[in-house]
Amino acid sequence: MTEAVTRSSPTVDDLLLHHEISQFLYDEAALLVERRYDDWVELFTDDALYEVPIRVTRERGAAWEVSPTGRLFDDTKQTLAVRVARLNTEYAWAEDPPSRVRYYLSNIRVRPADQQDEYYVHYNVLIYRSRGELPEYELLSTQRTDLLRRTESGWRIARRTIIVDQSVLSVRNLSYFL
């Protein structure tokens, strides 16, 4: 499924594309770390979906392990903007003082999507979060699948699905973005 970049003789274009996309994702993660949420939300297309399905412990061979309906986030660009507007008020207590969050991106795989100038990007994100003076921290291991669109104003996220590698999360809350 990742023939665009992992075939035995990638072209220079493949390498450039991979570089371009990974740099975009690093820059995007930096916006979240720097709490530039208004800028971050603008990286989503107007028709974007942002979904974090509930992960369930199932028997091997069960029809699904990632819930087809249940969501931790079941968002569009519009509702992401609501979350950002909330964070911009003086009353987002869950993030005041703010959490210290960092995103470690790896295993980036790129393949073309059906539409021209659209690509599926599969990659892992390890998210670290520390809060207040507590020495304990939260770690979430996740896999993202993005549908990225190349536009005149740069790369945009048309769809993001995040699979969390826990069925019972070890978090106080999710007042940060995955």
Next chain:
Amino acid sequence: MTAPVIPDYLHRMWETLPEGRIPAKIFNDPAVHTLEKQRLFSRAWVFLAHESEIPHPGDYVLRWIADLSVIVVRDEHGQVRAFRNACTHRGNQVCKAEMGNASHFRCSYHGWTFKNTGELIGVPYHREVYRGRLDRAEWGLRPVRIDTYGGLIFGTLDPNADPLDEYLGGFQFYLDFFLKPGPEGAEVYGPPERWVSDTDWKICAENFGGDGYHTPVAHQFGFALGFYPSSGRTHFMGYAVHIPGRGHCIGIGHTPGLPPFVGFPPEVVEGYMNALSPEQISVFRDARMSVATVFPNLSFLIQPFSLAPGQPGLKFCTMRLWHPRGPGKIEMWTWCLVPKHIPAELKHEIYRVYSLAFGAAGTFEQDDFENWTNLSRQHAAFNADSFELAYLQGLDLEPIADFPGPGRAFTPYVTEIGFRNLWGTWLNYLLTPLGEPVDPARVPPAFHPPETQPVAD
């Protein structure tokens, strides 16, 4: 079971509770957590599952009563059953998945196999190694006593516990608002969301028993962004009802001038009209929101929210279980309940509104868990037993004499009467030795002057 250790401050609490004083230590104390397992969760009716989670024969979910793993399963004949999730040979868990469908549960240690009726039907080398000394009828999965109300499946480990109907004590009247948005009832939307946090389950159960006091502050963003139809000026208005000695309590927020059943789609309004009694309709018709706790740790909330500020709100229903995982530690379970009879797209829209507000990422839940986690941490302090918390609201209120529903009803919505009854009920369980009946009549009065009014049902 080891002899229970009862911290002295719990005896003092029995005296100070009627005056509206509660020792902070109850919210984070290893001794209290142990006592809760020994005397509360061993005897109360504990929520296990909603029937819509296991609609078909063989469907099962894995749940907890305190630290006991429980299988809740619908057998081949459609009967719901619950079992201790432990093989009777060595006690290994026979079910390791959160949910699924199975006609049998087979232990992965020595292979004992049980039907989903609990019957032991498979024992490797039965004849050769037991030589007729194992009576399979005696060694089935250990059943847990269950009962249901309005789609809710509860379990109790106490064979002498009052029947569920009596335990709910008239609270069914109020639960119907959350459970019966139509004659076909409600169903869960997707599996529950779960997370573990350093928060005591009790502060959550109390909050959802009707803490309208926190909303304008803890969730002030909602007012600031223009999400709420109410204003801070009228927010306290409405009703608070509790069932004396049983611990259940509900808050019903009113905003003057709102249309009846505002925020519910027409299909749901019609559903309520068909499913609820005239008395129930008169109580809930003008409710802006309502929030309720079934003692000890199951709660419900119906409130409006929208996908964008300024839009007319859409009402969603969340059901949540505050599962104790340790002193000051909770495993949170949250579901969205949707009316069964409405179109799939409408169910999803309601779910999207719910998930923007509740669940770990919910804009309301985020702030609640920030407060609850910090609060629970404070109460681990070595001297928190002498740190009294102010539970003083509504000490001198009189119950409403002609309220249409059961229990004791008060106005306004923002009061702490129900919480005093909640903690009195909790304390009654903790101070009543095993083997003695937990008598609801012993629970200290939650308000003064002394109860001169008859119960209004």
